[in-house]
């Protein structure tokens with residue numbers, strides 16, 4: 363149904379929309395996060411390192427054009443006909459003034475071969491002015507907004523210090539959908555104290571939001587995070603590779619066919635990653651998911667209406 367996959371991948375969707383390979387370029391817009399600067403919290407989410415996503419340490423001091431130029435130079439060798447999505451990924455990418463945001467988003471989409479914009483943020487950083495700004499960009503480019511929900515369970519949300527309630531996410535989704543803006547929700551599998559049922563209940567909930575996409579993450583215990591300190595004192599269950607593959611396949615079956623799956627597993631930083639080390643072999647995890655879906659003779663949407 364989705365070329366060679368049994369699920370609706372982002373690669374499939376972007377090829378359908380743009381007619382060619384379209385690649386996300388990860389950007390650091392120089393923003394911070396209200397969950398770190400004291401507005402909502404001081405130490406951030408329990409799994410988040412001081413530099414946000416570590417891959418950006420060197421990029422933060424470069425302009426948006428320079429960051430895009432550097433990545434394009436590298437990627438265009440493999441994909442000479444490729445198009446790009448400017449992905450504002452690190453920290454909270456609507457956490458600034460509208461002028462600053464407008465200038466950075468505009469700079470990104472004005473560059474050659476950039477066909478769209480992806481903005482990762484928190485649902486509590488979308489006031490009316492920002493929503494209007496996003497609506498404006500939604501009319502001139504292919505835009506989606508990514509929201510870090512991680513879980514629907516309030517006990518877990520408190521434990522991970524997410525800093526907002528589920529109702530805040532619900533309101534953000536409502537406001538974005540009102541403006542026809544595509545929404546992608548992030549969920550994390552393997553959070554402490556969450557059972558398989560808890561995780562799949564979060565998936566079931568997101569499946570029913572009628573939003574554009576979803577991203578599944580595996581919980582990483584990384585050095586330099588409070589989660590690592592917690593784990594040393596309270597070693598909790600770390601998902602095995604087989605457990606994770608089974609969970610992802612169960613989750614894929616629960617999603618509607620039209621929901622775009624942006625990610626099935628992540629890219630942990632080798633030198634920071636404590637657990638689960640098996641996740642470093644990403645290709646093996648992805649092929650394990652393909653094999654398990656085949657073994658089950660299953661596909662995305664199989665259990666959506668159950």
Ligand code: SF4
Pocket residue numbers: 395396397398405406407410411414452453454484510
């Ligand atoms: S919202 Fe994102 S950037 Fe902010 S502390 Fe949590 S994980 Fe880190």
